Amino acid sequence: MPDVAIIGAGMAGLVCAQQLSQAGYSVLVVEKSRGLGGRVATRRLHGTCADHGTCYLKPKGELLGRFVELLRSRHILEVWTDTVSEHTENGFISQPQSPSPRYVAPGGMSAVAKFLGQGLDILLNQRVVAVTPTPENSWCLTLESSTEEITAQALVVAIPAPQALMLLAPLGDSVLEAKFLENLRSVEFSPCISLIAGYPPTSQPLPQWKALTFVDHADLAWIGLDSSKRPHSQQPHFVLQSSADFAKSHLDTEDLQPVGQYLLQSAAQTLLLPWLDSPDWMQTHRWRYAFPSRPWHESILSAAIPLPLVCCGDWCGGNLVEGAMLSGLAAATEVNNQLQHLLLPNVNFLDFFTQ
Known part of the structure; x- marks a missing residue:
């Protein structure tokens, strides 16, 4: 006992x-x-891994700051980017005025746990x-x-x-x-639908940003070039996260594959990257309790x-x-x-x- x-x-x-x-x-x-x-969480698939839950750590307080430094000293975490761009309703991509580092685990964020x-x-x-x-x-x-x-x-x-x-x-x-x-x-919690999609190595043009937040988009909340976290990545792959409202409307959908395809099409049109809706492979995950809303x-x-x-x-x-x-x-x-x-x-x- x-x-x-x-x-x-x-x-x-x-x-x-x-x-x-x-x-x-x-x-x-x-x-x-x-x-x-x-x-x-980290998924291992198609010879790589992808963070389909928490995509990076951004410490604000002393505890997480010390923890990140400890993990950096053990070579578990490293700086990924200091900029998460914003895609606004009018189609512009803007940079934050005060960049701050985001830390990731090249071997997958599950290494933290x-x-x-x-x-x-x-x-x-x-x-x-x-x-x-x-x-x-x-x-x-x-x-x-x-x-x-x-x-x-x-x-x-x-x-x-x-x-x-x-x-x-x-x-x-x-x-x-x-x-x-x-x-x-x-x-109360807000849900999220998370999508991992992999593409041929010849896919072009790859975006200049590593991570992007969608401001007031009906379907999309966040997208990241997850393969940019991985050393010697063989092909580009993205992680896409839905808005809470979109996830609520599809929370009990049995087959999430068409839902994921719709999200890719929406991202391809919004970001003017037409090849984005034709992945080599994709996997969709449902987070019923993603973010505490209350x-x-x-x-x-x-x-x-x-x-x-x-x-x-x-x-x-x-x-x-x-x-x-x-x-x-x-x-x-x-x-x-x-x-x-x-x-x-x-x-x-x-x-x-x-x-």
Whole structure:
């Protein structure tokens, strides 16, 4: 029985796990997917890789800034570009007035999560389908594909709020106070459809920009020349992300291939790159909980019950990767305060990796 069970191996869950593990707690992370990182995700396909979730890191605060410098020193991250251009409604492409570096992993952004997962006890491909309190004053986690159950003194739920609500709502008012579930229900997300498309090496002309944001486009939000991140890339490939409104209208479409083709046609017409709608290959992905559109206003959401239960994620504060990391640290502090009051790492989990 671990001291703490953490559901979700995204950035918040991994940071929380590292902080508690370094303090001396036994921690088990349970993740439904086959890889770490949540939206810090990389697909490997056609002899290359592409970042179809978080496409780069742009640190603003001290924590993410230190983390990026650490990953640069380990040759995991490097500067990709200091300019993300904007495509406006009238067809002009403008440059930002104050450029700032964007950092990427040449081996794929999932390398960031793999670095964070070092030394942790993680169960992959295991979906938690039920959470219940036990008479022994612990949490019991039921897994979808296993007859074994996990019990832990404390539970951290580090997944999108709507998924957390589906898992915790069955506990009802008899276990959780109504206000906690109401707060969880108040969080909303915008979806996104992400597309990876590869082209012949002879495709011309390649754009001068590496990344482009669409301003007020009905269908498109962002496009990046993802192959420019990769050393010795054999062919150009792009990652395209839809607008939230477009994704909402196609969120439950069974076959996303025509949806992806439509996005490519729209991008080809908008950017005056006619060859863009004729890729050698393409793959489309649905992110149901891409961006917190109505985040929780605090760094965690903790249940006021005797058994420690803390929710965390990028939706706590709503500042994407940086917010997720800060939320994970806050969740670790809250769990520690409710358990053994061990000495947490002096500054944060990063000290462990610099020793």
